[in-house]
Amino acid sequence: MTLYILCFILFCVGLYGVLRKRNLVKIIIGLGIIEYSMNLFFVLLGYRLQGRAPIDAQHQDILNMVDPLPQAVVLTSIVIGLGITALVISIAIRIYEKYGTFDITKIRRLKG
Amino acid sequence: MELHILLLFMILAAIIAIEIKDLLSSVIAIGSAGFALCLAFLILKAPDLAITQLVVEILCLIILIRATIRKDLPLIIEGRWFFNTISTLIFIAAFLLFAYYALKELPSFGHPMMSVVKKYLEEGTSKTGAVNLVTSVILDFRAYDTLAEATVLFTAVIGIMAVLRRKGRKEISEKDEY
Numbered sequence: 001m002t003l004y005i006l007c008f009i010l011f012c013v014g015l016y017g018v019l020r021k022r023n024l025v026k027i028i029i030g031l032g033i034i035e036y037s038m039n040l041f042f043v044l045l046g047y048r049l050q051g052r053a054p055i056d057a058q059h060q061d062i063l064n065m066v067d068p069l070p071q072a073v074v075l076t077s078i079v080i081g082l083g084i085t086a087l088v089i090s091i092a093i094r095i096y097e098k099y100g101t102f103d104i105t106k107i108r109r110l111k112g
Numbered sequence: 113m114e115l116h117i118l119l120l121f122m123i124l125a126a127i128i129a130i131e132i133k134d135l136l137s138s139v140i141a142i143g144s145a146g147f148a149l150c151l152a153f154l155i156l157k158a159p160d161l162a163i164t165q166l167v168v169e170i171l172c173l174i175i176l177i178r179a180t181i182r183k184d185l186p187l188i189i190e191g192r193w194f195f196n197t198i199s200t201l202i203f204i205a206a207f208l209l210f211a212y213y214a215l216k217e218l219p220s221f222g223h224p225m226m227s228v229v230k231k232y233l234e235e236g237t238s239k240t241g242a243v244n245l246v247t248s249v250i251l252d253f254r255a256y257d258t259l260a261e262a263t264v265l266f267t268a269v270i271g272i273m274a275v276l277r278r279k280g281r282k283e284i285s286e287k288d289e290y
Contacts, residue, residue: 004191020196023135
């Protein structure tokens, strides 16, 4: 249970970074932290005490395996996270080229 | 116990990454958090995830450093301090409220609900021929999920190419006319 609460605290740190910071790179880093905490939470949900990795081996002593389903889902999520980070960073680079700053309150030409 | 230490390290690294002034230092702090996550996956008996996380983390670091290196850092003064803090606190409080309700329904750590996976564990190797059960799930039982993942990845690549593209020939010739 403590691990779940620590995971939630990590999520809250990321949420704080996304909502409170005004630098675009800091916001992207906050998104990354949220992604880490969600992936870790899924894998924590599937862990079994005294389990072993979900791979069939020849001479196995421990019969309990951890849950492979959250691991498969998180594998997808990690790769998609890379795509998200790359896309957001490319947009941030473009904004920097156009406005010369990462500060989100200085980017005013989008307003009508 | 190791997991607690790793998670505390990740929280510390995340706070440093959010709060430090220098952008390059903050990128390096987030990288250390990612590698700690990789170790945590290894302790949680998920070697496939650890390998993937390692590769993805290195790529993310390269991309983030490309974005932050040799950029000047204008001093950012926090404006509208009161409103921003209050709205942030409201969002975090809402999240913690729902997390509190969800935490009572969750299975306790180390005793997962294996209702769906029981069948995969029994029949996975004989049905798909894959020794690694994670592979049998992503490539056979839930192959459409992986197909959608590849679609999303290539869509992201197309988006990056469209955003970062240099100016085309047409736009330059139009500019000459003005």
